[in-house]
Amino acid sequence: MSFISRGFRGKRRDTASSSRLPPGQYIVTDYPVLSAGPTPRIPLNEWTFVIEGEIDKPRSWNWEEFRKLPTEQVTKDIHCVTKWSKFDTGWTGVSMDKILEGVETAAEYTVQFSYGGYTTNLPLEDLTGGKAWVVYEFDGQPLHPEHGGPARMLVPHLYFWKSAKWIRGIRLVNEDEPGFWETNGYHNYGDPWREQRYWGD
Amino acid sequence: MTVQQSDLKLDGNAIGGLLREIFTMEMTAAEGTCSSCGKVHAVGQVEVYMNAPGVVVRCPACGQVQMRIVKGGGRYWLDLSGIRCLEFSSE
Numbered sequence: 001m002s003f004i005s006r007g008f009r010g011k012r013r014d015t016a017s018s019s020r021l022p023p024g025q026y027i028v029t030d031y032p033v034l035s036a037g038p039t040p041r042i043p044l045n046e047w048t049f050v051i052e053g054e055i056d057k058p059r060s061w062n063w064e065e066f067r068k069l070p071t072e073q074v075t076k077d078i079h080c081v082t083k084w085s086k087f088d089t090g091w092t093g094v095s096m097d098k099i100l101e102g103v104e105t106a107a108e109y110t111v112q113f114s115y116g117g118y119t120t121n122l123p124l125e126d127l128t129g130g131k132a133w134v135v136y137e138f139d140g141q142p143l144h145p146e147h148g149g150p151a152r153m154l155v156p157h158l159y160f161w162k163s164a165k166w167i168r169g170i171r172l173v174n175e176d177e178p179g180f181w182e183t184n185g186y187h188n189y190g191d192p193w194r195e196q197r198y199w200g201d
Numbered sequence: 202m203t204v205q206q207s208d209l210k211l212d213g214n215a216i217g218g219l220l221r222e223i224f225t226m227e228m229t230a231a232e233g234t235c236s237s238c239g240k241v242h243a244v245g246q247v248e249v250y251m252n253a254p255g256v257v258v259r260c261p262a263c264g265q266v267q268m269r270i271v272k273g274g275g276r277y278w279l280d281l282s283g284i285r286c287l288e289f290s291s292e
Contacts, residue, residue: 035209036250036257038264081254117266161254181254185271185278198274 020077022192025085032084033146040115040166047150050169054107069094076156079192091154093135096127107172112153112164119179120164131157159190213247216256231289237265
């Protein structure tokens, strides 16, 4: 009897989740660590975050200043291009709308750049309108360096390589500048629902 | 900023099979000159990060990215721009 009950619960969960799972993805319950290099350890008193490029005057925050910005708690599904998806991940951070508030720019593109040298590119409109955050807590705990702490980007509507770990700043640019993976085979935009993994997808 | 060596780091022997697919010969004894620091290392000695969307090879002396290898959708993408010269036996 209990076996049958368990089976039914499992089936309902699968049905409910399939509409949340992009094509070609599978669900994980752990949190895999992906890294293209050594993990940078950035002391909070040396950490800064900057908005630069096509902006009259760059805006920068040290850790203390950044933590005074209004925060949001968001729960999102994340999708890695290596095919795992993780549902209902909880984050605390500052929305890009707040960070970019009042910024006037003609730029249509952005480049996220990180401690350690990683870069990834996005249209500016993918960072605004409640779609992106700079987050510093995962499940209520400070973000571990392996997962991008002190702070990382969260852009959950795109594959997770578009959410840079160890974020150091965002450059506003007039011309699109493909980043670390986008210059070597990975799709320039990376929409998981259209399965945009590689060049030409 | 300090950098802590990650458990995810492997050496170049980890990509021996992948490089054999691409070059159709054994490559771990090949010697690459880093385009950043100029030091020469055998492929077997480089630092390799594989828990990533692709394979990232870094210079063991200066940490510069030497190779990026992406395999997917029936294709390879190979960036060797971090290696100034790659020497290997024709035998």
